[in-house]
Amino acid sequence: MALGAGTILEARDLCLRFGAVEALKSVSLSVHAGSIHALIGPNGAGKSSLLNCLSGFYHPWSGAVLFQGKDIGAKSPPARSVLGIGRTFQGIQTYPSMTARENILTGFHSQMRGGVFSALFRLPHTLRQEEAFTERAEEIIAFLELEQDRHRTVGDMSYGLRKRVDLGRALATDPKILIMDEPMAGMSPEEKGDLARFILDIRDHFGIPVVLVEHDMDVVMDISDQVTVLEFGKVIADGPPEAIANDESVITAYLGAAEPAA
Ligand SMILES: Nc1ncnc2c1ncn2[C@@H]1O[C@H](COP(=O)(O)OP(=O)(O)O)[C@@H](O)[C@H]1O
Ligand SMILES: [Mg+2]
Structure with a gap:
Protein backbone atom coordinates (compact mmCIF):
# COMPACT_ATOMS: atom_id res chain seq x y z
CA MET A 1 0.00 0.00 0.00
CA ALA A 2 1.95 2.99 -1.26
CA LEU A 3 1.48 6.17 0.66
CA GLY A 4 1.04 9.48 -1.15
CA ALA A 5 4.05 11.81 -0.81
CA GLY A 6 4.00 13.61 2.52
CA THR A 7 0.82 11.96 3.76
CA ILE A 8 0.72 11.64 7.54
CA LEU A 9 -2.85 10.47 8.12
CA GLU A 10 -5.08 8.68 5.68
CA ALA A 11 -8.59 7.27 5.58
CA ARG A 12 -9.32 4.75 2.82
CA ASP A 13 -12.83 3.88 1.71
CA LEU A 14 -14.41 4.19 5.15
CA CYS A 15 -17.97 2.95 5.50
CA LEU A 16 -19.93 3.45 8.69
CA ARG A 17 -23.58 2.78 9.50
CA PHE A 18 -25.87 3.58 12.41
CA GLY A 19 -28.94 1.44 11.88
CA ALA A 20 -30.47 2.65 8.63
CA VAL A 21 -28.21 5.72 8.50
CA GLU A 22 -25.15 5.46 6.29
CA ALA A 23 -22.95 8.03 8.02
CA LEU A 24 -19.91 7.38 5.78
CA LYS A 25 -20.09 5.93 2.27
CA SER A 26 -16.63 4.95 1.08
CA VAL A 27 -14.94 8.10 2.36
CA SER A 28 -11.24 8.65 1.68
CA LEU A 29 -9.08 11.47 3.01
CA SER A 30 -5.34 12.23 2.80
CA VAL A 31 -3.83 14.68 5.25
CA HIS A 32 -0.42 16.02 4.21
CA ALA A 33 2.33 16.71 6.71
CA GLY A 34 2.50 20.37 7.68
CA SER A 35 -0.92 21.26 6.30
CA ILE A 36 -4.15 22.67 7.65
CA HIS A 37 -6.92 20.47 6.30
CA ALA A 38 -10.50 21.67 6.65
CA LEU A 39 -13.50 19.39 6.59
CA ILE A 40 -16.73 21.12 5.62
CA GLY A 41 -20.28 20.13 4.79
CA PRO A 42 -23.87 20.52 6.00
CA ASN A 43 -24.99 19.27 9.41
CA GLY A 44 -25.30 15.49 9.44
CA ALA A 45 -22.87 15.10 6.51
CA GLY A 46 -20.59 12.78 8.51
CA LYS A 47 -17.80 15.17 9.53
CA SER A 48 -17.70 14.20 13.22
CA SER A 49 -18.11 10.52 12.29
CA LEU A 50 -15.04 10.75 10.08
CA LEU A 51 -12.98 12.44 12.80
CA ASN A 52 -14.15 9.80 15.27
CA CYS A 53 -12.95 7.06 12.91
CA LEU A 54 -9.56 8.78 12.68
CA SER A 55 -9.19 9.08 16.46
CA GLY A 56 -10.60 5.63 17.22
CA PHE A 57 -13.91 6.47 18.89
CA TYR A 58 -15.87 4.94 16.02
CA HIS A 59 -14.91 1.81 14.16
CA PRO A 60 -15.72 1.85 10.46
CA TRP A 61 -17.49 -1.21 9.05
CA SER A 62 -14.97 -1.35 6.26
CA GLY A 63 -11.98 0.59 5.05
CA ALA A 64 -8.66 1.48 6.68
CA VAL A 65 -7.11 4.27 8.73
CA LEU A 66 -3.36 4.73 8.30
CA PHE A 67 -1.08 6.91 10.40
CA GLN A 68 2.47 7.39 9.12
CA GLY A 69 1.84 4.52 6.76
CA LYS A 70 0.72 2.00 9.40
CA ASP A 71 -2.77 0.60 9.72
CA ILE A 72 -4.05 1.79 13.12
CA GLY A 73 -7.61 0.47 12.74
CA ALA A 74 -7.30 -1.89 15.72
CA LYS A 75 -5.96 0.78 18.10
CA SER A 76 -8.01 2.39 20.89
CA PRO A 77 -8.33 6.18 21.25
CA PRO A 78 -5.71 6.30 24.09
CA ALA A 79 -3.31 4.19 22.01
CA ARG A 80 -3.80 6.58 19.07
CA SER A 81 -3.17 9.53 21.39
CA VAL A 82 0.13 7.95 22.48
CA LEU A 83 1.04 7.49 18.81
CA GLY A 84 0.56 11.24 18.34
CA ILE A 85 -3.02 11.74 17.20
CA GLY A 86 -4.24 14.59 19.39
CA ARG A 87 -7.75 15.96 19.36
CA THR A 88 -10.23 18.43 20.74
CA PHE A 89 -13.98 17.77 20.77
CA GLN A 90 -17.12 19.70 19.92
CA GLY A 91 -18.08 21.87 22.92
CA ILE A 92 -16.14 22.18 26.14
CA PRO A 175 0.66 15.42 19.16
CA LYS A 176 2.12 14.78 15.72
CA ILE A 177 -1.22 15.79 14.27
CA LEU A 178 -4.14 17.66 15.81
CA ILE A 179 -7.80 16.94 15.05
CA MET A 180 -10.33 19.62 16.03
CA ASP A 181 -14.10 19.30 15.73
CA GLU A 182 -15.72 22.71 15.27
CA PRO A 183 -13.24 24.54 17.51
CA MET A 184 -14.74 27.92 16.60
CA ALA A 185 -18.44 27.15 17.02
CA GLY A 186 -20.01 29.64 19.43
CA MET A 187 -17.05 32.04 19.32
CA SER A 188 -17.15 35.78 18.75
CA PRO A 189 -15.41 37.04 15.56
CA GLU A 190 -12.51 38.25 17.72
CA GLU A 191 -12.14 34.87 19.45
CA LYS A 192 -12.27 33.14 16.05
CA GLY A 193 -9.51 35.40 14.75
CA ASP A 194 -7.35 34.57 17.78
CA LEU A 195 -7.88 30.83 17.40
CA ALA A 196 -7.21 30.97 13.64
CA ARG A 197 -3.90 32.66 14.40
CA PHE A 198 -2.99 29.97 16.97
CA ILE A 199 -3.87 27.20 14.50
CA LEU A 200 -1.58 28.76 11.87
CA ASP A 201 1.16 29.06 14.51
CA ILE A 202 0.73 25.42 15.52
CA ARG A 203 1.46 24.43 11.94
CA ASP A 204 4.25 26.96 11.38
CA HIS A 205 6.12 26.86 14.70
CA PHE A 206 5.53 23.28 15.80
CA GLY A 207 5.10 21.79 12.33
CA ILE A 208 1.95 20.02 13.53
CA PRO A 209 -0.69 19.47 10.83
CA VAL A 210 -4.26 20.28 11.82
CA VAL A 211 -7.52 18.69 10.63
CA LEU A 212 -10.51 20.81 11.55
CA VAL A 213 -14.23 20.97 10.99
CA GLU A 214 -15.30 24.56 10.48
CA HIS A 215 -18.48 26.22 9.20
CA ASP A 216 -17.16 29.75 8.79
CA MET A 217 -16.11 29.80 5.12
CA ASP A 218 -14.03 32.98 5.53
CA VAL A 219 -11.93 31.19 8.15
CA VAL A 220 -11.68 28.04 6.01
CA MET A 221 -10.57 29.99 2.94
CA ASP A 222 -8.09 32.02 5.02
CA ILE A 223 -6.22 29.30 6.86
CA SER A 224 -6.57 25.97 5.09
CA ASP A 225 -4.22 24.37 2.57
CA GLN A 226 -6.65 21.61 1.64
CA VAL A 227 -10.44 21.31 1.93
CA THR A 228 -12.57 18.16 1.84
CA VAL A 229 -16.32 18.58 1.37
CA LEU A 230 -18.73 15.96 2.69
CA GLU A 231 -22.41 15.68 1.85
CA PHE A 232 -24.68 12.82 2.97
CA GLY A 233 -21.67 10.73 3.96
CA LYS A 234 -19.83 11.13 0.65
CA VAL A 235 -16.86 13.23 -0.39
CA ILE A 236 -18.17 15.57 -3.09
CA ALA A 237 -15.01 17.65 -3.50
CA ASP A 238 -11.42 17.76 -2.32
CA GLY A 239 -8.70 20.26 -3.14
CA PRO A 240 -7.12 23.62 -2.36
CA PRO A 241 -9.54 26.26 -1.04
CA GLU A 242 -9.63 28.30 -4.28
CA ALA A 243 -10.73 25.25 -6.26
CA ILE A 244 -13.37 24.35 -3.66
CA ALA A 245 -14.79 27.88 -3.64
CA ASN A 246 -15.43 27.60 -7.40
CA ASP A 247 -16.69 24.01 -7.47
CA GLU A 248 -20.27 23.87 -8.79
CA SER A 249 -21.38 20.90 -6.68
CA VAL A 250 -19.98 22.52 -3.53
CA ILE A 251 -21.70 25.80 -4.25
CA THR A 252 -24.99 23.98 -4.75
CA ALA A 253 -24.63 21.66 -1.76
CA TYR A 254 -23.14 23.94 0.80
CA LEU A 255 -21.87 27.39 0.02
CA GLY A 256 -25.15 28.46 -1.54
CA ALA A 257 -27.16 27.09 1.38
CA ALA A 258 -28.14 29.19 4.35
CA GLU A 259 -25.62 29.39 7.19
CA PRO A 260 -26.07 26.19 9.21
CA ALA A 261 -27.12 26.49 12.84
CA ALA A 262 -24.15 26.19 15.21
N1 LIG B 1 -23.34 7.70 17.72
C1 LIG B 1 -24.27 7.78 16.77
N2 LIG B 1 -25.39 7.04 16.83
C2 LIG B 1 -26.33 7.11 15.85
N3 LIG B 1 -26.25 7.91 14.78
C3 LIG B 1 -25.14 8.68 14.67
C4 LIG B 1 -24.10 8.66 15.66
N4 LIG B 1 -23.12 9.53 15.26
C5 LIG B 1 -23.54 10.07 14.11
N5 LIG B 1 -24.75 9.57 13.74
C6 LIG B 1 -25.51 9.90 12.52
O1 LIG B 1 -24.61 9.90 11.44
C7 LIG B 1 -24.88 10.99 10.55
C8 LIG B 1 -23.65 11.86 10.45
O2 LIG B 1 -23.49 12.55 11.69
P1 LIG B 1 -22.21 13.40 12.07
O3 LIG B 1 -20.99 12.65 11.71
O4 LIG B 1 -22.35 13.84 13.47
O5 LIG B 1 -22.38 14.66 11.06
P2 LIG B 1 -21.74 16.11 11.11
O6 LIG B 1 -20.64 16.14 12.12
O7 LIG B 1 -21.28 16.36 9.71
O8 LIG B 1 -22.85 17.07 11.47
C9 LIG B 1 -26.10 11.70 11.11
O9 LIG B 1 -27.24 11.19 10.46
C10 LIG B 1 -26.08 11.31 12.58
O10 LIG B 1 -27.37 11.33 13.12
MG1 LIG C 1 -20.35 17.29 13.89
Missing part, protein backbone atom coordinates in the same frame (compact mmCIF):
# COMPACT_ATOMS: atom_id res chain seq x y z
CA GLN A 93 -14.00 19.34 27.50
CA THR A 94 -12.03 21.15 30.21
CA TYR A 95 -12.33 20.52 33.96
CA PRO A 96 -14.24 23.60 35.20
CA SER A 97 -13.03 23.54 38.82
CA MET A 98 -9.36 23.32 37.89
CA THR A 99 -7.09 26.19 36.84
CA ALA A 100 -5.89 26.74 33.28
CA ARG A 101 -2.45 25.40 34.18
CA GLU A 102 -3.85 22.32 35.92
CA ASN A 103 -6.05 21.56 32.91
CA ILE A 104 -3.03 21.76 30.61
CA LEU A 105 -1.03 19.49 32.94
CA THR A 106 -3.72 16.76 32.61
CA GLY A 107 -2.65 16.47 28.96
CA PHE A 108 0.72 15.05 30.03
CA HIS A 109 -0.84 11.99 31.68
CA SER A 110 -0.69 9.93 28.52
CA GLN A 111 3.10 10.36 28.40
CA MET A 112 3.86 9.51 32.04
CA ARG A 113 6.18 6.59 32.49
CA GLY A 114 6.88 4.59 35.60
CA GLY A 115 3.29 4.20 36.82
CA VAL A 116 1.91 4.45 40.34
CA PHE A 117 4.92 2.97 42.15
CA SER A 118 7.44 5.55 40.99
CA ALA A 119 4.89 8.35 41.38
CA LEU A 120 4.23 7.35 45.02
CA PHE A 121 7.88 7.15 45.95
CA ARG A 122 8.82 10.11 43.79
CA LEU A 123 11.71 8.28 42.19
CA PRO A 124 14.33 10.50 40.53
CA HIS A 125 13.13 9.89 36.99
CA THR A 126 9.58 10.76 38.06
CA LEU A 127 10.80 14.04 39.49
CA ARG A 128 12.77 14.79 36.32
CA GLN A 129 9.72 13.99 34.26
CA GLU A 130 7.56 16.28 36.41
CA GLU A 131 10.07 19.09 35.93
CA ALA A 132 10.05 18.57 32.18
CA PHE A 133 6.23 18.61 32.08
CA THR A 134 6.08 21.76 34.22
CA GLU A 135 8.52 23.47 31.88
CA ARG A 136 6.60 22.32 28.80
CA ALA A 137 3.31 23.52 30.36
CA GLU A 138 4.86 26.97 30.78
CA GLU A 139 5.87 26.96 27.11
CA ILE A 140 2.32 26.09 26.08
CA ILE A 141 0.90 28.79 28.39
CA ALA A 142 3.24 31.37 26.83
CA PHE A 143 2.46 30.17 23.29
CA LEU A 144 -1.29 30.46 23.86
CA GLU A 145 -0.88 33.81 25.64
CA LEU A 146 -2.48 32.47 28.81
CA GLU A 147 0.09 33.95 31.24
CA GLN A 148 -2.45 36.26 32.89
CA ASP A 149 -4.99 33.46 33.22
CA ARG A 150 -2.88 30.46 34.22
CA HIS A 151 -4.16 30.37 37.82
CA ARG A 152 -7.78 31.24 37.02
CA THR A 153 -10.43 28.58 37.43
CA VAL A 154 -11.51 27.52 33.98
CA GLY A 155 -15.22 27.51 34.92
CA ASP A 156 -15.01 31.30 35.36
CA MET A 157 -13.53 31.91 31.92
CA SER A 158 -15.14 33.02 28.66
CA TYR A 159 -15.92 30.34 26.10
CA GLY A 160 -13.07 31.44 23.84
CA LEU A 161 -10.53 31.27 26.65
CA ARG A 162 -11.76 27.84 27.75
CA LYS A 163 -11.36 26.53 24.22
CA ARG A 164 -7.83 27.90 24.26
CA VAL A 165 -7.11 26.00 27.49
CA ASP A 166 -8.55 22.88 25.84
CA LEU A 167 -6.15 23.42 22.95
CA GLY A 168 -3.31 23.70 25.48
CA ARG A 169 -4.36 20.35 26.96
CA ALA A 170 -4.32 18.79 23.50
CA LEU A 171 -0.86 20.26 22.79
CA ALA A 172 0.41 18.76 26.07
CA THR A 173 -0.25 15.29 24.67
CA ASP A 174 2.68 16.04 22.30
